[in-house]
Amino acid sequence: xxxxxxxxxxxxxxxxxxxxxxxxxxxxxxxxxxxxxxxxxxxxxxxxxxxxxxxxxxxxxxxxxxxxxxxxxxxxxxxxxxxxxxxxxxxxxxxxxxxxxxxxxxxxxxxxxxxxxxxxxxxxxxxxxxxxxxxxxxxxxxxxxxxxxxxxxxxxxxxxxxxxxxxxxxxxxxxxxxxxxxxxxx
Amino acid sequence: xxxxxxxxxxxxxxxxxxxxxxxxxxxxxxxxxxxxxxxxxxxxxxxxxxxxxxxxxxxxxxxxxxxxxxxxxxxxxxxxxxxxxxxxxxxxxxxxxxxxxxxxxxxxxxxxxxxxxxxxxxxxxxxxxxxxxxxxxxxxxxxxxxxxxxxxxxxxxxxxxxxxxxxxxxxxxxxxxxxxxxxxxxxxxxxxxxxxxxxxxxxxxxxxxxxxxxxxxxxxxxxxxxxxxxxxxxxxxxxxxxxxxxxxxxxxxxxxxxxxxxxxxxxxxxxxxxxxxxxxxxxxxxxxxxxxxxxxxxxxxxxxxxxxxxxxxxxxxxxxxxxxxxxxxxxxxxxxxxxxxxxxxxxxxxxxxxxxxxxxxxxxxxxxxxxxxxxxxxxxxxxxxxxxxxx
Numbered sequence: 323x324x325x326x327x328x329x330x331x332x333x334x335x336x337x338x339x340x341x342x343x344x345x346x347x348x349x350x351x352x353x354x355x356x357x358x359x360x361x362x363x364x365x366x367x368x369x370x371x372x373x374x375x376x377x378x379x380x381x382x383x384x385x386x387x388x389x390x391x392x393x394x395x396x397x398x399x400x401x402x403x404x405x406x407x408x409x410x411x412x413x414x415x416x417x418x419x420x421x422x423x424x425x426x427x428x429x430x431x432x433x434x435x436x437x438x439x440x441x442x443x444x445x446x447x448x449x450x451x452x453x454x455x456x457x458x459x460x461x462x463x464x465x466x467x468x469x470x471x472x473x474x475x476x477x478x479x480x481x482x483x484x485x486x487x488x489x490x491x492x493x494x495x496x497x498x499x500x501x502x503x504x505x506x507x508x
Numbered sequence: 509x510x511x512x513x514x515x516x517x518x519x520x521x522x523x524x525x526x527x528x529x530x531x532x533x534x535x536x537x538x539x540x541x542x543x544x545x546x547x548x549x550x551x552x553x554x555x556x557x558x559x560x561x562x563x564x565x566x567x568x569x570x571x572x573x574x575x576x577x578x579x580x581x582x583x584x585x586x587x588x589x590x591x592x593x594x595x596x597x598x599x600x601x602x603x604x605x606x607x608x609x610x611x612x613x614x615x616x617x618x619x620x621x622x623x624x625x626x627x628x629x630x631x632x633x634x635x636x637x638x639x640x641x642x643x644x645x646x647x648x649x650x651x652x653x654x655x656x657x658x659x660x661x662x663x664x665x666x667x668x669x670x671x672x673x674x675x676x677x678x679x680x681x682x683x684x685x686x687x688x689x690x691x692x693x694x695x696x697x698x699x700x701x702x703x704x705x706x707x708x709x710x711x712x713x714x715x716x717x718x719x720x721x722x723x724x725x726x727x728x729x730x731x732x733x734x735x736x737x738x739x740x741x742x743x744x745x746x747x748x749x750x751x752x753x754x755x756x757x758x759x760x761x762x763x764x765x766x767x768x769x770x771x772x773x774x775x776x777x778x779x780x781x782x783x784x785x786x787x788x789x790x791x792x793x794x795x796x797x798x799x800x801x802x803x804x805x806x807x808x809x810x811x812x813x814x815x816x817x818x819x820x821x822x823x824x825x826x827x828x829x830x831x832x833x834x835x836x837x838x839x840x841x842x843x844x845x846x847x848x849x850x851x852x853x854x855x856x857x858x859x860x861x862x863x864x865x866x867x868x869x870x871x872x873x874x875x876x877x878x879x880x881x882x883x884x885x886x887x888x889x890x891x892x893x894x895x896x897x898x899x
Contacts, residue, residue, distance in 0.1 A: 390525045397521050424513040443515060444522040451523055455704035460531035466520045467528055
């Protein structure tokens with residue numbers, strides 16, 4: 323079944339939409355949630371919540387790409403769950419590394435301006451990623467959107483782990499400089 | 509880790525869908541026939557092995573040089589800023605690596621058109637130009653080589669090798685080791701980040717120089733000789749940066765095919781311009797005829813006298829004494845340097861002129877009708893006798 327057909331089911335309030343979404347994108351969403359939560363039980367709960375959230379969001383939304391729409395929901399749900407359960411030290415070691423690495427992107431406070439809003443931060447990061455080369459951008463998102471281990475990224479892009487690491491390092495430095503140049507406080 | 513990294517992580521979650529989708533598209537490796545693949549792998553291994561030697565010092569230094577950030581103020585020499593004089597200077601030429609391609613065609617005759625169309629820089633002060641395209645077995649391009657040459661006091665060999673293959677990225681064949689601060693550990697190369705692309709420069713003053721990088725259009729390697737200036741290297745880099753190679757322009761069907769055969773396969777080639785050496789007691793050691801799209805283009809052969817015929821045929825007469833030879837070369841398209849070196853037309857030659865030339869040179873050259881003849885010999889008297897009696 324195509325994305326358009328599944329979305330049509332959502333719009334027609336046909337519950338087959340959920341089973342079809344599970345069939346098509348269940349494992350995709352599962353891998354995203356699992357990379358953050360590192361718990362089978364939490365991951366399954368998160369993926370099930372994804373279908374419910376999608377059911378409530380379509381309509382009025384009509385996603386261009388259903389996989390990304392569902393993936394984004396899963397990522398947000400999983401990350402929110404991670405933050406909520408932070409005290410229980412949930413989260414896979416790889417995901418902790420991902421967050422740890424992102425620490426180095428935080429700009430030094432350069433002004434007393436008001437902290438930037440989430441929406442503005444999203445726009446800046448989006449703009450920054452468009453400035454990166456396709457290769458560096460792909461590596462950055464595989465790591466910080468999909469939480470993929472370095473070896474898996476290297477395997478996917480046919481490059482050595484060391485080069486993945488170097489690319490990520492350079493991109494993080496560039497992001498920090500970019501945010502500082504834009505005078506952003508987080 | 510803190511709350512702020514979580515904000516950044518959340519913000520990354522909202523980037524454009526096209527970017528998220530693009531990064532998951534798995535690059536496909538080009539499936540090649542086994543033989544081809546082995547050849548290509550060998551090529552890359554050579555590059556990688558060589559590059560390892562360049563980039564991986566025997567004794568690691570604790571820190572190195574930063575990746576330079578390109579700017580409009582960047583000078584040509586800046587690309588080579590950290591290249592040490594005593595470093596390993598054996599830049600790895602992609603073009604010199606094992607040959608992984610199946611076919612070759614020439615586009616050298618299209619120089620003016622290529623320059624007019626902005627495919628290559630004009631470089632009109634370079635008398636010599638070659639454009640060679642190498643193709644995979646299926647006719648797809650493996651690499652393109654543009655080269656410009658000057659000889660004499662302004663000696664120069666500049667070239668751009670360009671290609672694209674869905675194999676490992678070129679920068680991944682070159683192992684760049686960074687320390688925890690992102691510095692390059694080995695000072696024999698300089699890496700410059702220009703528009704998000706890493707440019708790797710090797711070599712320096714009085715040494716061969718190379719600049720290697722890969723962008724969305726393909727991979728490129730610019731080479732310059734020991735005598736070439738940084739400015740000329742940078743000029744080629746700037747040009748190719750602004751004019752990525754349109755590989756489709758170099759279709760295999762439109763290129764010129766050079767092929768090598770022996771004279772026996774084309775006995776009429778240069779028929780009136782090759783003396784009957786046997787009549788003068790010379791034995792042919794070898795001959796080679798180059799065809800340009802099937803037509804005679806170049807010829808060369810070596811004829812030996814006063815030597816054991818069996819040894820000549822086996823090319824093992826050198827240790828003996830007393831032999832003489834005449835190495836006879838014909839070309840239909842002499843270069844400007846060939847013509848400068850010419851003694852003139854055949855009618856202008858005389859024994860003394862040839863003897864004088866050979867006092868300080870291994871060869872002499874002359875023009876004969878529309879052909880250019882160059883003769884390497886250790887016996888000017890015999891050459892003159894043959895020329896005088898034959899023509």
